[in-house]
Amino acid sequence: MDKHQISVGLDIGTTKIVAMIGRKNEYGKVEILGVGKSKSLGVHRGVVNNITQTIQSIQQAVQEAEAAASEKIEDVTVGIAGQHIRSLQHSDYITRPNSEVVIDDTDIDRLINQVHKLVMLPGEEIIHVLPQEFKVDGQAEIKEPIGMYGGRLEANFHVVVGQVSSIRNIGRCVKSAGLELEGITLEPLASANAVLSQEEKEAGVALIDIGGGTTDLAVFKDGIIRHTAVIPFGGNVITEDIKEGCSIIEKQAELLKIKFGSAWPGENKDNEIVSIPGLRGREPKEITLKNLSKIIHARVVEIIEQVYVEIKNYGHEEQKKKLIAGIVLTGGGSQLKHLKQLVEYITGMDTRIGYPNEHLAGDSDEDIASPLFATAVGLVMDGLKRQDRRKAEQIEEEVVETEEEETTAEAQQEIVTEEPKKERRSFLDKLTERVKEFLDNAE
Template sequence: MEHNLAVGLDIGTTKIVAMIGRENEYGKVEILGIGKSKSLGVHRGVVNNITQTIQSIQQAVQEAEVAADMKIIGVTVGIAGQHIRSLQHSDYITRSNSETVIDDNDIDRLINQVHKLVMLPGEEIIHVLPQEYKVDGQAEIKEPIGMYGGRLEANFHVVVGQVSSIRNIGRCVQSAGLNLEGITLEPLASANAVLSQEEKEAGVALIDIGGGTTDLAIFRDGIIRHTAVIPFGGNVITEDIKEGCSIIEKQAELLKIKFGSAWPGENKDNEIVSIPGLRGREPKEITLKNLSKIIHARVVEIVEQVYVEIKNYGHEEQKKKLIAGIVLTGGGSQLKHLKQLVEYITGMDTRIGYPNEHLAGDSDEDITSPLYATAVGLVLDGLKRQERKKVEEQQNEAEEQEKQEEIKEKPVKERRSFLDKLTERVKDFLDNAE
């Protein structure tokens, strides 16, 4: 695949999206093709039917290939799901020689140490995200590289998930005939696609309401501070409408999208929708007031759970306040009056997030829908990863040349992220598992 091309594969509970994007000369991303299929083998963000998931992936990928008129080889895939949890951890290393400055190797050593944390059986560390560093007890250091010091410590935000779930996703991608190029945490991907740098600095909570899960990512001072996955999303709303109105799922979903509202006050008592009966039965009449009451009850529950997580992060402390408030994205964010309801429950400023932050200006309106936030984020992630590969290749070439002739300048070496290592481990596992 060309260097400036990447494919994001968002394996969701309701839909699977394959998106092909490339970076244009202005550093913006053009979406060349997009394919989506109904996701049948995924429940609450976790694969529970491998065969069906493989078929859905293939269908989405084929559609994207036709649209872009190219063959897809490698993909960057997102992981979410109810098994994801996060914790705070601090750790330190003592440097053998405090006369030398702190460099990448010290930080790698510190991060690798966090990797040895003992997790619950079957859990794997997915991300280790340094929050801030201390050097010899001096706190609040953002970048310790180049400083002198004997003791280097840091607070970390550690995200863990189930090994088996991650491997199953790898397995589906591989069996669908694709290369697994990278794994990313979905809330991070959506955040990349939707949030501006200013918002991340000021403090913001991104809430991605998907079909099966609601993902949360909190940023402050430009650093990710908290992540959580809440194990329900838009599907439980549809489920409730189905039960509450005794209709089939397809009708419930349509009702939700067409007439649904998160705010029950606005419907008059006499507004009624008539739904055709099954197989010659009488049509059903449903009042919009009832419909929005059902939706309201569920949405309040989801928003309150998210708000508990925001409070856990410490939003109520002055120095942790999220000045930019809340950004809602994902398919579930399209529900009428949701913004008002979220503002009412949390008292925080809220906007709907469209993934157009890094997209080329002339992008199709469909693509900039909140539905595609995660997919766009995965494409961005894939492009970044290729950029890093390119830098590494250049370094290797530079090192080769250096052996022949001394070169003064080297490209800056980027630290390999945790996810790159995780991706490799999953790949190795899959290769040896056959």
């Protein structure tokens, strides 16, 4: 098998770490070869707080995936999330020296680099700079300014900011686990790629990924990402509430939530009771399902309301920014019974549960197409996309080299400056390189 055709996604979550190996089949769909899953011990709310335990959990997940796929894992695409991620809107402009020349990639790069000079809080770094729409000489709502004439190029940007130390810690864990960092991706973006269709992104949709430690939000409209947010609550807080409210241990609380939990208290009758074995020689505890769902309901409402505030911050209530496709729920927390109905009730928006089967090969295992694995599937897809891009760049370089032999040095100069700029490198690629460099120097 061609080694370069496989891609590995590593989802470092608060409750679980997933390593997923995939490749593209002949129909362009993603075929999953193996999945490894381990309990995440060193991560709290999406941020690494114990390096040694995280390394062990990563190694365990990777070994399991290697055994399932009979493949050796070397490079991984890692997702970053966590409560330190925040986003802001920013507008910037450049004045071009010569308005007689058409706008090209270099102008856009210049504009994006200028945004990167924004002053951040200490320890923060810009992770993503996503252009929203451009203006050329005051003409607004331009999606793609390349090839146009103009003297002043301005744009609105969606800027995602994160704590650089948290990103480096993740890089450190990956490297110490004996793996190479192939790429870094923002987790809400990875999940969105796995579960949303292009039509939904065009119409306007909010993706809510409810994980163990955090809830990630990504808002799309007109095919462009408009807003991202990470809310520092997830499924674990619900488990914690059940544990406190019913005075039971965490393991029992988690089981109760999965087996009998519901986000809608109205549907449980008063006489439905679950008996839980007591700790060593103590009496068993009896808990009514109505009480259980009341505890869950209170916390879920809080999470959804916080997410809804973020959706309103984006401007969902303006007619022009309305999210026609509503809400898509994914992540492990989205499997809670009656959650869809509760979200529709609170927000008044159409809601569906997002399964990552949009891009998976038809014969994929049912377990993989679960909302639990949405981020991992998205990371695998991201890795495959990166490989395709590298291949295209290599072919381009070869073309340039062959043309170099055929043309004079002067004409060649033009080709070299014109040609390789087909695909603009994303800032995450540059960030990956910086993290790699930092880790190499820190050895």
